[in-house]
Amino acid sequence: MSRSTPQGPSRRLLLAGALAAVTAAATGCSSDSEASSSGGSKRLRIGYFAFPSGDLLVKNKKLLEKELPDYKITWIKFDSGASVNQAFLGKSLDIAALGSSPFARGISGSSPIPYKVAFVLDVAGENEALVARKDAGISDVAGLKGKTIATPFASTSHYSLLAALETAGLKTSDVKLVDLQPQAIIAAWQRGDIDAAYVWLPTLDELRKTGTQLTSSKEIGAAGKPTLDLAVVSDELISRDPKAIDTWRKVEAQALSLLKSDPDGSVKAVAAELGISAADAKAQLAQGVFLTPDEVASADWLGTDGSPGKLLGYVTDTAEFLADQKQIDAAPSEDAVRKAFYLKGLPDVLK
Numbered sequence: 001m002s003r004s005t006p007q008g009p010s011r012r013l014l015l016a017g018a019l020a021a022v023t024a025a026a027t028g029c030s031s032d033s034e035a036s037s038s039g040g041s042k043r044l045r046i047g048y049f050a051f052p053s054g055d056l057l058v059k060n061k062k063l064l065e066k067e068l069p070d071y072k073i074t075w076i077k078f079d080s081g082a083s084v085n086q087a088f089l090g091k092s093l094d095i096a097a098l099g100s101s102p103f104a105r106g107i108s109g110s111s112p113i114p115y116k117v118a119f120v121l122d123v124a125g126e127n128e129a130l131v132a133r134k135d136a137g138i139s140d141v142a143g144l145k146g147k148t149i150a151t152p153f154a155s156t157s158h159y160s161l162l163a164a165l166e167t168a169g170l171k172t173s174d175v176k177l178v179d180l181q182p183q184a185i186i187a188a189w190q191r192g193d194i195d196a197a198y199v200w201l202p203t204l205d206e207l208r209k210t211g212t213q214l215t216s217s218k219e220i221g222a223a224g225k226p227t228l229d230l231a232v233v234s235d236e237l238i239s240r241d242p243k244a245i246d247t248w249r250k251v252e253a254q255a256l257s258l259l260k261s262d263p264d265g266s267v268k269a270v271a272a273e274l275g276i277s278a279a280d281a282k283a284q285l286a287q288g289v290f291l292t293p294d295e296v297a298s299a300d301w302l303g304t305d306g307s308p309g310k311l312l313g314y315v316t317d318t319a320e321f322l323a324d325q326k327q328i329d330a331a332p333s334e335d336a337v338r339k340a341f342y343l344k345g346l347p348d349v350l351k
Contacts, residue, residue, distance in 0.1 A: 042071045044237075044244060047078050047087060047096030051200060052270050052284040053121050053229060054255030055097055060269040063251040068244065079181050082154040088113050094237045095248060097121055099156035100228040100311075104319040107340040108328045116238065116342035118245060119231040119252050120296045120311065123289035124217035128157050128227070129204055130164055131211035132196040133189070141168035141214050144175055147195035150188055153179040154327075156227035159318060160217045161198040162325050163225045172325070201284045202274060218289070225321070226314055238342060245342070246349040253293035253350040259285070260292070297347035305343045312337055 044064070048055050058064055059075050076093070078084050081102025087093045088106070095118075098106075106113040132138040136147065141164050151157045165172065180188055182203035188194045189207055196214070197207055217227050231252065233245050259266045263282075271281035296302050303309030312334065319331035332340075 043074075043094070044068070044071055044248070045074045045076060045092060045094045046248075047076050047084050047093045047098075049078060049097050049229075050202075050274055051097075051229070052127070052274070052281065052288060053097075054252060054259055054290065055121055055231070056273040057255040057258055057266055057269045058251050060273050061255075063254060064248055067247050067251055071244070079183075080152040080155050082152065085113055085154075088115050088232075088234060091234075091236070093234065095231065095233050095245075098230050098232050099159075100226075100230055100315060101156045101159035101318055101322070102154050103230055103232060103340075104315050104322060104332075104337075105154055105328055107315075107337060108319055108322075108330065108332050112332070112336070112340070114235040115232040116235065116340050117230045117302070117311070117315075118233045118342040119249055120291060120302050121229040121231055121252070123291065124156060124160070124200075124221060124227040124229070125289040126216050126218050126287040127204065127284065128160060128198070128200040129208075129216035130161060130196060130198040130214045131204065131207040132214055133192075133194075134210055134212055136195045138196065138212065138214070141165065142170065144168075144196055144214075145170055146175065148176040148178060148193070149196045149198065150178040150180040150185045150194045151198040152181055152185075153177075156217070156229070157198040157200060158327075159322065160220045160225070160227055162327070163220050163223075163321070164198070164215050166325075167220075167223065201287065202276065202280075205280070205284070225317070227318075228311070228314070233342060242344065246345050249345075249349050250351075253296065256290055256293055256296070259290050293350040294347070297350055302346065303341070303343055304346045308338055308341050308343065312341065315340075 048059060065073055081099045084096045084098050085102055085106045103117060138144060149161065151161050162172065165175065178194060182199055185197045185199055186203055186206055189197060221227065237245060267278050267282045267285065270285060271278045274281065291301060297304055299309045301309045302311050316334050316337045322328045323331040
């Protein structure tokens with residue numbers, strides 16, 4: 001999925017992204033027009049996922065609202081990166097969480113989505129994985145040949161699934177890939193419509209109860225294809241209100257610090273946001289890889305103003321892999337990826 005005419009391997013992907021965007025608009029963005037007219041520059045529309053991370057701490061503890069009391073801040077829940085990309089195309093978001101794979105898609109093509117990566121929320125670990133039904137008798141990825149596998153298309157899980165298949169010597173034509181959102185995956189799993197699924201928490205934990213984990217994003221990342229949950233900001237917001245971006249990055253950095261310094265409070269906040277028990281929230285947080293603010297702005301990850309970190313190579317490699325897999329028409333150049341980084345003020349604004 002790409003810009004004005006989303007890219008992808010099938011018309012189904014295009015329609016799925018569009019439908020997701022419509023759903024998001026109907027459920028979470030109803031106040032956008034009001035925010036636009038009443039808030040002017042004092043408006044922030046933030047897209048987030050119901051996924052254990054520092055982002056949920058910022059939302060639950062109202063860290064941003066406390067720092068920007070004069071702003072109208074709207075939090076909009078999304079189910080996948082595909083719908084986030086569509087929302088940015090529709091100019092209904094200012095800031096949003098976004099996986100590294102859908103970000104690579106978004107900045108590809110002749111009309112890239114007008115946004116830039118400005119923060120790293122987390123690195124995918126055991127919180128994204130490939131699970132097969134126990135009754136399918138599958139013990140490794142190679143055993144998926146001829147089987148039906150579900151994943152949200154254009155997501156980090158989709159990317160990791162393709163990488164896992166390639167490593168196991170399988171082509172996409174060797175399996176049947178089904179494009180399903182997390183909740184739909186649970187229903188398909190319970191009906192026996194699918195043999196396996198690559199997805200993230202909390203859906204992942206539901207599948208694990210009756211499934212066998214074949215690999216995870218932690219393993220795939222260690223083998224050279226890491227995925228991350230990034231945070232992107234619109235070009236319009238960069239032009240209109242860069243100070244608000246600095247404040248937002250500051251509270252996101254605060255949340256990362258709280259994950260380590262106040263684990264009990266962090267568990268409580270995540271449990272409240274996800275509507276789960278403290279025990280489940282603690283278990284889910286333990287599966288993620290959360291950087292410190294210093295690590296976010298280090299050469300190993302996002303980098304600093306004028307000096308992009310290794311994330312530049314990760315995103316470039318991701319786009320090249322997606323192009324090789326015929327998921328996008330062509331990968332952007334490293335220079336084009338570099339231009340999609342917003343590093344102004346780093347690392348100082350995180351302190």
